[in-house]
Amino acid sequence: MTAAEWLRHNAGEIADLTAWHLWLSILPLLIGLLVALPLGRLAHRSRRLYPMLVALAGLVYTVPSLALFILLPKLLSTRILDPVNVVIALSVYTTALLVRVVADGLAAVPADVIQSAHAMGYRSHQRLIRIELPIAVPVIAAGLRVAAVSNVSIVSMAALLGVPQLGSLFTQGFQLHFFTPIVTGVVLSLVIALVLDGLILLAGHSLTPWQPRRSAR
Amino acid sequence: MIRFDNVTKAYPDGTVAVDRLSLEAPTGKITVLVGPSGCGKTTSMRMVNRLIEPTSGTITLGGQPVSGTDATELRRKIGYVIQHAGLFPHKNVADNVMALPRLLGLGRREARTRALELLERVGLGPQFADRYPWQLSGGQQQRVGVARALAADPPYLLMDEPFSAVDPVVRAQLQEEFLRLQREIGKTIVLVTHDIDEALKLGDQVAVLREGGRLAQAAAPAELLARPADAFVAGFVGRDRGYRALGFAGTGDGVIPAAEPAVVLGATRAEAEAAALDGWILVTAPGGEPVGWAALDRLDGDRVTEQDLNLSATTARTDGTLRELLDAALSSPSGRGVLVDAEGHLAGTVSPTAVARAIEEAASATAPAGATAGSVEPAAGSAAEAPAGSHL
Amino acid sequence: MSTSITGWLTDPVNWSGPDGIPAQTLAHLELSGMALAIALVIGVPVGLLIGHTGRGAFLVGGLANALRALPTLGVLMIAVLLITPHIASDLAFTIPSLIVLVLLAVPPILTNTYAGVFAVDAAAVDAARGMGWRGRDILLRVQLPCALPLILSGIRAAALQIIATATVAAYVSLGGLGRFLIDGLAQSDYAQMAGGAILVAALALAVELLLLGLARLLVSPGLTRRVSRRTSPPAVPASATATAQ
Numbered sequence: 011m012t013a014a015e016w017l018r019h020n021a022g023e024i025a026d027l028t029a030w031h032l033w034l035s036i037l038p039l040l041i042g043l044l045v046a047l048p049l050g051r052l053a054h055r056s057r058r059l060y061p062m063l064v065a066l067a068g069l070v071y072t073v074p075s076l077a078l079f080i081l082l083p084k085l086l087s088t089r090i091l092d093p094v095n096v097v098i099a100l101s102v103y104t105t106a107l108l109v110r111v112v113a114d115g116l117a118a119v120p121a122d123v124i125q126s127a128h129a130m131g132y133r134s135h136q137r138l139i140r141i142e143l144p145i146a147v148p149v150i151a152a153g154l155r156v157a158a159v160s161n162v163s164i165v166s167m168a169a170l171l172g173v174p175q176l177g178s179l180f181t182q183g184f185q186l187h188f189f190t191p192i193v194t195g196v197v198l199s200l201v202i203a204l205v206l207d208g209l210i211l212l213a214g215h216s217l218t219p220w221q222p223r224r225s226a227r
Numbered sequence: 228m229i230r231f232d233n234v235t236k237a238y239p240d241g242t243v244a245v246d247r248l249s250l251e252a253p254t255g256k257i258t259v260l261v262g263p264s265g266c267g268k269t270t271s272m273r274m275v276n277r278l279i280e281p282t283s284g285t286i287t288l289g290g291q292p293v294s295g296t297d298a299t300e301l302r303r304k305i306g307y308v309i310q311h312a313g314l315f316p317h318k319n320v321a322d323n324v325m326a327l328p329r330l331l332g333l334g335r336r337e338a339r340t341r342a343l344e345l346l347e348r349v350g351l352g353p354q355f356a357d358r359y360p361w362q363l364s365g366g367q368q369q370r371v372g373v374a375r376a377l378a379a380d381p382p383y384l385l386m387d388e389p390f391s392a393v394d395p396v397v398r399a400q401l402q403e404e405f406l407r408l409q410r411e412i413g414k415t416i417v418l419v420t421h422d423i424d425e426a427l428k429l430g431d432q433v434a435v436l437r438e439g440g441r442l443a444q445a446a447a448p449a450e451l452l453a454r455p456a457d458a459f460v461a462g463f464v465g466r467d468r469g470y471r472a473l474g475f476a477g478t479g480d481g482v483i484p485a486a487e488p489a490v491v492l493g494a495t496r497a498e499a500e501a502a503a504l505d506g507w508i509l510v511t512a513p514g515g516e517p518v519g520w521a522a523l524d525r526l527d528g529d530r531v532t533e534q535d536l537n538l539s540a541t542t543a544r545t546d547g548t549l550r551e552l553l554d555a556a557l558s559s560p561s562g563r564g565v566l567v568d569a570e571g572h573l574a575g576t577v578s579p580t581a582v583a584r585a586i587e588e589a590a591s592a593t594a595p596a597g598a599t600a601g602s603v604e605p606a607a608g609s610a611a612e613a614p615a616g617s618h619l
Numbered sequence: 620m621s622t623s624i625t626g627w628l629t630d631p632v633n634w635s636g637p638d639g640i641p642a643q644t645l646a647h648l649e650l651s652g653m654a655l656a657i658a659l660v661i662g663v664p665v666g667l668l669i670g671h672t673g674r675g676a677f678l679v680g681g682l683a684n685a686l687r688a689l690p691t692l693g694v695l696m697i698a699v700l701l702i703t704p705h706i707a708s709d710l711a712f713t714i715p716s717l718i719v720l721v722l723l724a725v726p727p728i729l730t731n732t733y734a735g736v737f738a739v740d741a742a743a744v745d746a747a748r749g750m751g752w753r754g755r756d757i758l759l760r761v762q763l764p765c766a767l768p769l770i771l772s773g774i775r776a777a778a779l780q781i782i783a784t785a786t787v788a789a790y791v792s793l794g795g796l797g798r799f800l801i802d803g804l805a806q807s808d809y810a811q812m813a814g815g816a817i818l819v820a821a822l823a824l825a826v827e828l829l830l831l832g833l834a835r836l837l838v839s840p841g842l843t844r845r846v847s848r849r850t851s852p853p854a855v856p857a858s859a860t861a862t863a864q
Contacts, residue, residue: 072779072823072827073820073823073824074782074786074823076816076819077816077823078816081816083809090809120313122309122310123314125309126312127315129309130303130327131301131303131327132299132330145316147317162688162690166693167691167692167787169692170804176690177692180690180692180696184791189700192693196689196690199689199690204688220316220359220360
C-alpha cells in the first residue's frame with residue numbers, strides 16, 4: 011500500500027484521532043489553568059507556602075507520564091483504557107507547571123503599582139481581578155504555551171495503553187513496519203502544537219494591547 | 228485638617244519608626260514632612276491612609292479618627308501620589324486617571340470627559356489620553372499620577388517623594404506647576420521629601436523629622452530658616468540659609484526702581500550709544516520685555532543684534548521676593564538688576580545697595596514671634612528656590 | 620499472576636535473575652547515563668560557546684521550542700525502523716534509542732547553558748575584562764560558575780526527560796524498567812505494570828533529588844542566596860525547561 015492510498019483509506023480515522031488528540035490536550039490545559047490560578051495566588055501570598063508548593067510541583071512533574079497513566083486507574087478506580095486517566099494526568103502536569111508561573115507572574119507586578127492600587131482604595135479581590143492578573147498575563151501566557159506544547163507531545167504516550175489519539179498511528183505503523191502512519195502522526199501532532207502555541211500567543215497579545223511590542227519570541 | 232495626636236509606630240523588634248508625633252496639617256495648605264532617611268516621614272504619612280497602623284496615638288481627618296472608618300472607604304477619600312507614579316501599565320492614560328471612579332461605577336463616557344479635563348489641569352493635552360504608561364516620560368507619568376490622585380476629587384492628598392524620580396529641570400517645572408495647581412484646587416496636602424530645598428519651596432508648613440521618628444520642628448519655611456529650633460534643624464536646613472531666607476523675607480515693595488533707558492532689539496549703534504549709561508545698554512523685545520544687556524564697546528556691527536546680548540542676568544518682578552531682587556542685581560553684568568512688572572515689561576533697575584537697604588528694613592520690621600505648627604502664615608511668594616521670572 | 624502491587628514488588632522472584640528488578644534498574648540507568656553523558660559532551664560546550672560569543676542564539680531558541688513539540692514516541696519508532704535493519708549486532712535497538720534520547724536531552728542542556736552564560740551580570744564580565752583577563756579565563760572562571768545554577772537545572776530537566784523516555788524504549792524491545800510496564804500490559808498483569816510504574820517514578824524522584832543535592836554542593840553560596848521573590852525574574856520564558864515526557 012502506498013502512502014497516498016493509506017491516507018485516502020484512513021482519512022476518516024485520522025480525523026477522529028486528531029479530534030481526540032486535540033480534546034485530550036486542550037481540556038487538561040483549561041483544567042490545569044483553573045486549578046493553578048488559585049493555587050498560584052496562594053503560593054504568591056504566603057512566603058511559607060511558596061517553596062513548598064514549588065517543590066511539590068517539581069516532584070509531581072518528575073513522575074514520567076507513562077507511569078502516571080498506569081498508576082492513576084488504581085488511585086481513581088477507573089479502567090486503564092479510560093481517557094479520563096489521560097485528562098487527569100495532563101491536568102496534574104499542567105497545574106504543576108503553572109502554579110509556579112502564576113505565582114511568579116503575580117510577583118512580577120511592580121510593587122509601586124500594587125501600592126498605588128492599595129492606597130487608592132481597591133479591595134483585595136478588585137485588585138487581583140483588575141490590576142494584578144491583567145498585568146501577569148504575559149508571564150502566564152508564556153507558561154501556558156510551554157504547557158500546551160508539552161501536553162500535545164505527552165498525549166501520544168497514551169497510545170502504549172491503547173487510548174486512541176494520534177499516538178495510535180505510531181503503534182499501528184510500528185507493528186506494520188510502515189512509515190506513513192507514524193510520519194502522519196508526528197506531522198499532525200507538530201501542527202497541533204504549533205497551532206495551539208500560536209493561538210495562545212495571539213490571545214496573550216490581544217489581552218495585552220498595553221505592552222510594548224517587541225519581536226515575537 | 229489632618230491631625231496627628233501623640234502618634235507612635237513601633238515594630239515588634241523594638242524599632243521605633245515614629246515617636247510621639249503631634250502635628251496639624253491645616254486645611255487647604257501644603258504640609259511637608261522632611262528629614263534624613265529613617266526619620267519616619269513616609270511611615271507617618273502612610274498612617275494617614277492606614278497603609279500602616281499606628282501603635283498608639285490617633286490621627287484625625289477633619290475631626291474624624293481614621294481608625295474608626297473602613298480603610299478602603301478612607302483611602303478613596305484621600306488622593307495618593309508616589310515617587311514613580313505607580314501607574315497601571317495595562318491601562319492607558321485616561322483609564323489610569325479614571326480607574327477609581329470607574330471602579331465605583333462611573334460611566335465610560337463621563338469618565339472620559341472628566342479624564343480629559345484632569346489631564347488638561349496637569350498640563351497634558353488630549354493626545355496623551357490613549358497612550359500607555361511606557362510611552363510617557365518620567366515627568367509625564369508623574370503628571371498622570373497627580374491627575375489620577377485628583378480623579379475622585381478627594382479633599383486630601385498624600386504625596387510620597389512625588390518629584391524625586393525626575394531630572395532637576397523637569398522637577399523644577401513640576402514643582403512650579405504643582406504650586407499653581409494647588410492655588411486652584413486648595414487641597415489639604417501632606418508631602419514627604421528628603422530634599423530640604425523642595426520642602427522650603429513647596430511647603431506652607433515644613434515639619435523636620437530626625438532619626439528615630441521625632442519631630443524636630445514644624446514651622447513656616449521663613450521661620451525655619453530664620454529661627455531653627457536646634458542644631459539638628461540648623462544643620463539640616465543647611466548652608467546659605469541666610470540667603471535662602473530672603474525668599475521669604477518680604478517683597479521688594481519698598482524698593483523704588485530707577486528709570487533705565489533701553490533700546491529695542493535691532494536699534495542702531497547710534498541709538499544705543501545715545502541711551503546707554505556706563506557703557507551698558509538694556510535691550511528689550513518690541514513689546515517691552517527685557518531680553519538682555521549689550522556692551523557698547525563690544526557691539527559687532529551697525530545694529531544691536533542677538534549676537535551682541537549678554538544673557539547672564541536674571542530678572543525679578545517688582546513684587547518678587549528680596550531674594551529675587553538681590554539675585555537680579557548680583558547677576559547683572561551692568562550691576563543694575565532688571566525689574567519687570569506683572570506683564571513682564573521693563574519697570575526699571577535696582578542696584579545691589581538698594582536691595583541691601585531693603586533687606587535691612589525688612590529685618591528690622593519682622594516681628595520676633597514666628598509661625599508655629601497650627602498657625603501657619605501663608606508663605607510669601609511661591610517661588611523660593613530657582614529665582615522666578617526668566618533668565619535674561 | 621501476582622495479585623497485588625505490593626505483592627509483586629515484594630516477591631523475591633522479581634528481585635533476582637537477568638530480568639529481575641535490580642538488573643532492569645541497572646539497564647535503565649546504563650542507557651540513561653550513556654545518553655546523558657553524550658548530551659553533556661555536546662550541549663555544554665556548544666552552549667558555553669554561544670553564550671560567550673553571542674552568536675547563533677536565535678537558532679538555539681527556535682530549535683529548542685520545536686524539539687519540545689516533537690512526540691517522543693513517534694520519533695523513537697521512526698528511528699528504530701530506519702536504523703535497526705542496518706545493524707546486525709545486539710546494538711540494533713540500543714543505538715536508535717540512544718540517538719533519540721540524546722536528541723531530546725541536548726536542547727535543555729544547551730539552552731540553559733547558553734541562557735545562563737548570557738544572563739551573567741555584564742558588569743562582572745566587564746570587570747574581569749578590565750582586570751586584564753583573557754576570554755577563556757572569563758568563560759571558565761566567571762561565566763561558567765555564575766551560570767552553574769541554570770546549567771544544572773538544564774541537566775536535571777534533561778535527565779528526567781531521558782529516564783521517562785527510556786521507559787518507553789522498552790516498547791521497542793529494549794530492557795530497563797519500562798519492560799515491566801510493557802510486559803505487564805501485554806499479559807494484562809496490572810500488578811506488574813503498576814509495580815514497574817512505581818519503580819520508574821521512584822527512580823526519577825531519586826535522580827531528581829540527587830541532582831538537586833549536587834547543585835547545592837556545587838553552586839557558590841554567593842549565587843544561591845534566596846533573593847526575595849519580588850525581585851527575582853519570572854521563571855518561565857527564557858529558561859523554561861519543562862520535560863516533554
